Amino acid sequence: MDWIDSMAVLATPRIPTLRTPYNSANFPNSSNPPTRRTEPAMTPAAIRYSIRPSNPEAHLFEVRCTLPDPDPAGQRFALPAWIPGSYLIRDFARHVMAIRAEAGGQAVALDKINKHTWQAAPLATGGTLSVICEIYAWDLSVRGAHVDQTHAFFNGSSVFLRAHGHEHRRCLIELQRPIGQRFQDWRVATALPIAEGEKGAAGSDGFGLYQAADYDELIDHPVEMGTFTLAVFTACGVPHEVAISGRHDGDLARLTADLTRICEWQIRFFGQPAPMSRYVFLITAVGDAYGGLEHRASTALLCARDDLPYPGMKGTPERYRTFLGLCSHEYFHAWNVKRIKPAAFVAYNLDRENYTTLLWAFEGFTSYYDDLALLRCGVIKARDWLQLVAKTIDRVLSNPGRRRQTLAQSSFDAWTKYYRPDENTPNAVVSYYAKGALVALALDLTLRLGTENRKSLGCGSFRPRL
Template sequence: MSIQYKITPHHIAAHLFAVELTIEQPDAAGQIVHLPSWIPGSYLLREFAKHIVSIEAESAGVRVPLTKLDKSSWQAAAVAAPLRVTYQVYAFDLSVRGAYLDHERGFFNGTSVFLAVAGQEDQPCGLTIVPSQNNAWKVATSMPAQQVDAAGFGQYLAQNYDDLIDHPVEMSDFSQVEFMAAGVPHRIIIAGRHQADLPRLAHDLQKICEYQIQFFATPAPFKDYLFLTLAVGEGYGGLEHRASTALICNRSDLPWAHETEIKDGYRQFLGLCSHEYFHSWNVKRIKPAAYAPYDLSQENYSRLLWAFEGITSYYDDLCLLRAGLITPQSYLDLLSQTITSVERGYGRLVQNLEDASFDTWIKYYRPDENSPNALVSYYTKGALFALCLDLTIRQATQQQKSLDDVMRALWQEYGLNFETAGRGIAESEWETLAQRVTGVDLSDLFELGLRSTAPLPLQDLLADLDVVWQQRAADSAQDRGGWRANPAPSKLTLAAKTASDPLGVKLVNVMAAGAAEVAGLAAGDVLVAIEGLRVTASNLDVLLASAQGVDRSARALRVHAFRRDELFECQVTPISAVLDTVGLKMQAEFFNDSKATRKWLDV
């Protein structure tokens, strides 16, 4: 093997991995090595090289000078013998995107720890994972093993550098359970403290995995699959890989042995697993031409993220229903929450889906206090546009075609042979293929949904399927959407998202043209008094309600607030809360007789 890596939990208390890279045939002009600036699936330059705290090189026992070329590249002096580069990586990122090391566990993505060998990225890579001093630790990874011990420490093999960085590794005393789905071995490992009912988790995930494999048609695009899960007190996230996914969840969201129903947190976790698993087809193999191949040194721009993240977000919850894990009403509740999350952002009137996809590098992954006014999520609005596409196609073809057919055609034409052909889908090809496969002229819908900020025709499309749409005001700060039999009346509001603060109530986001903005208040301001009375998170609604007169109109209130360390006074006239909360309900008397609805939901 001409390229060999070895990684060791070197100094656990300092959170340092030690990495050795041996290059048997270095570039005669001086070998360049470089580290990615971002990780596929998370579209932000994260500059992983900043975590390399020391680096040196040697050849034939003699130290070799290294010259840093830029933020993430080094060049060794020319040598005639094999070159060995050794370096230490600081690893204390608990997310699914980076690397982590402490006395409880070690975890890493290859993008955080493995320097690429310039000019030899296509060569096979050997990896040796060295055990720590903690004898209870085991290794979990989807990378093919070559020679490992019972705990999984030892030698692994990657086809090339791209393969090397697409198999995250967990090292800890994790628990695990295995199952088969469509003849493919699957494994779930859970690191962190938890009381999860593993057999139930395996039973439920098996249904999701089998449904998705059959959806795209066997065989699956992997020989085995691994769910790498970290259970924490508070956290949520996932990142897809070619034969695995890295997940983080609240330990309370996992199913417990005494539970029989699917609680909200567990439903959310299953949706996360479904989302990342669906990516095995849609983005890992069916992918934009801009990502074929990835250039991990800089931004890779595409206007198609709505199709890869948005459509995946549409199918993730729908697969829970089609796999028989949740009821149609439970699915509509989840859909209500997605619609509500889009409705509550003024940015939906400012940014379209193509721009949201293109600007993800500077906007979506870098949210600030004005983000709700300036951007829309290609995940959530993309999911709603996918729903519009699906229902429009079904309606136009009398249920003979659907978005399902488009996804299967994409798999056959772009995904199935991606490993050998490496062809991504060009920016305009997605729309062309969808219209060719379905025989439906979708050009107007594409213009509306992708290149304008006009409202999507969701309400009308759902009404055709006997789904009742309820538009109401939120009944509390915890209200994420969903049907209410008796909606609460609209309250007076500042049109701002707030949080408790030691001094009073802090404005986190101030909505465009709302009461707070009109009064001159800004995100970061801390309200300390309204009409001379102290403000707290618990009495804010009561104080705002005092502005309402007998004729239902609102009067101005005297507000004292701090901006940084400066106290100021302003007049605020609260407004009625916007009807930005959606609830959906199936007309039960029509459901059993509605073939169109049952075919859409596949129940």
């Protein structure tokens, strides 16, 4: 077919350079991928963070970072310039309304040295330094932070300062309820591990103390606070939660039944045990929206309330099918990009762009398998899946940019082109999501054809059931 022939020219980038090839034995039943670093003889005291919606009406968080032994020459702190999974410089520090430092109850001079970095004045060795920020949060997306009188949501990259030189240090995080009787019904949904054994560990409503092994884990667990609806299910022995914020009349029994099938298929596809001990779907339902962002043991999703299944729904209508594809996509990322990743992302440089030519493999392959998983687990029929493939083909072939930009170029230029669309984008840019998915399909079909269906892109024993 013509679409495969034209695609083959751009399907030549090398197979991704991986941090660690995925194998279930490499990743024990934990939310944290392995890291290589030498442990010190004595474990230093944890960095302590606290966050509270201090003024929900004004969309403000108060965030505190306390470092027991700051750099005697003057400790530096910074907010990330971007969030992993969304390849655009977002400059989260622009939302800092006020910032100050103190030690022993006394103010400490704090100088801003670039757009997202501050340096505290030198302290005597052994002193404890705290930096307190007031952060504006009115970004109703999956990437930033949002707070009002109905709920609070944040990604750690938009609110938690990074202490330079202490990135591998253990963190303790206190999630605090906003002050006032009207917030007494609020609770917390997050995949952050509870700080078991610590005084003030999170209780049944979720407020209290959590922990993270290092800064990378700290910012990889989004948090929702509010009066969300909650449903639970188990997939291959792993507990999963679905927290939905916003008005909706979704059928949670139907949703969790379908998600169970999707999650179990993916866990078995990559090989048991799952790499996380618990997983959380954080869903915000609004009038009209669509988006998702992956994390190591959770995902943040934004959808229209009409995308959710309604009581008595028959079949799998297009809007619900699209939403399930989004859930499947972000869940697949728990392996493909969170545990299997390009070398350029080991480790993330949060101060600037991290360039890679391989987003076509990590996003494109995920886009291929997100809908295929719906078919394999029986949530949709073969006709539905073929219609989804046809739409992807039409999308790529109708885009003149496919003749201008290779998939490797599209991946590399995501920071300046794909995430910054303008009126000329269709003429100059090809989607590494859509065309990457077609490359995955072509490779899968080629492997099956060449091995009489004994081998496939994903698993040597995987056989089609179309």
